[in-house]
Amino acid sequence: MKITLADGRVIKGNKKNSLLDTLQANGIFLTASCGGKGTCGKCRIELLEGDLNIKGFGKLTQEERSRGIALACQSYPEGDITINIPKESMLTVGDQIAISRTRDLFESLLARKAKITPLVTREKISLPPPTLDDHISDLERLKRSLSEREITLDFPHDFVLTLADRLRKENWEFTLLYQKESGRALGIEPLNGGNGKYGLAIDIGTTTVVLYLVDLSDGRVVDVSSTYNSQMRYGDDVITRIVNATEGGKLQELRKAVVTDINDLLKPLLALHQIRRDDIESVVISGNTTMTHLFWGLNPAYIREEPYIPTINRFPVWEAGDSGIRVMKKSPVYTIPNVASYVGGDIVAGVLATGMHRSSEISLLMDIGTNGEIVIGNNEWLMTAACSAGPCFEGSGIRSGMRASPGAIEDIKINRETLEPEIKVIGNSEPMGICGSGMIDAVSEMLLSGIMNQKGQLIKESSPERVREGEEGLEYLIHSTGKMDIVLTQVDIENIIRAKAAIFAGVNLLLGEVGLTTDMIEKVYIAGGFGNFLDTEKAIILGML
């Protein structure tokens, strides 16, 4: 059967697969925050012609249903159909996104004189050429010289394959490249071949992937590039992706999605700076425990099940060729270690970046996303906890919620006299929804302007035009595009309050464990995509910090 899209494209469909799966199989990706469970309400389509077998309506209102709006993940074609996919349902991945603040972070690391410790070690070697009296083999000759320096290495087959010719070509004087952690010999370079070439530092976030291209000779950041993590096609949060990878059998698809993102970011950077793939000789990966498992294709199933055990916390140094990243095949890939299933290498990297482990001041580091990860401590001790904030700050489970991407309302001010909101939209485009920082703004502004009381209840009389009766009870109208109303409902507000309470409770529990109070914290660091846009003053008004 035929599925015709409003823009004229035609794809094949069948009764067995949901529209979401069929569109996905044809390279058309809809926002699917809940991974197709029918609960997030983000995968809306509009039926223009034909019939659908609809298994559920989720959060759709009566009015939307009467307009032919359906959830793609719950809809199965009964015959030929024509559909329209609204702009707000389309998932934007693959686009470059703003990264200015992450660039600042790296500059600040350099300003603190962070030491460059490349993954590849270079050792200058001078061997006595063989004679009739000293006729041990080439490899034994190299090993003998290394043992005098107390270096023991493994020599892979491809290293030994070219050894005889390389030693003679370099006239027995050369630089040996090897990897300390794995104890592997990597190659031979001319004696004055330089101090190292280029490295990649890659931050695999649940939402974004950021790639730094670094000159290893001096630590200079050559360039930075970033995109959305394409795994979002399989759900917004780590749990949905684990379910898709394991029960859905899509582990390899998820792995390929993020590796392709990395390769797509890398290719134009290499072309722009005229760097060869083979000149990338080190890669460092940071991500939460699920992200690093998915990147390496490891089964993440037991991260989700009690007692929450990952396959691995401290990764061996593996080779780029095994990861699929298109750089020199033998380049070592160092994965920043995880602490536990829900405290990953991203938090460890956060601690390193803030330097809180070196300071005598007591600091608090919070990474706020679907999971709120918290670290408290100083140069003598560190304690960490993870709390489930739920996906609402990422836009999921909120009627008009969306990720912090173009079209999202990120900033709201409510005029105290007219009670009219003034909004700021990411990308200055037409608003399509509201992101986490916009929600914090909206709720604190509603409190300050008397639209909502201390208990988080909307007050209808405060602004009869803006506070109105909706299908889920009272709702506050933030903006109307004519076609679509962007609202915060009473249920949304309760979700936001619960999420902020989870984070606040996490901080307090951790403080209680170490016998400290909030006024003893001297510095607070907020990390994560959401943290980047957060107005800290508003977060304090809301009681989040």
Ligand code: FES
């Ligand atoms: S409701 Fe369809 S993907 Fe969430």
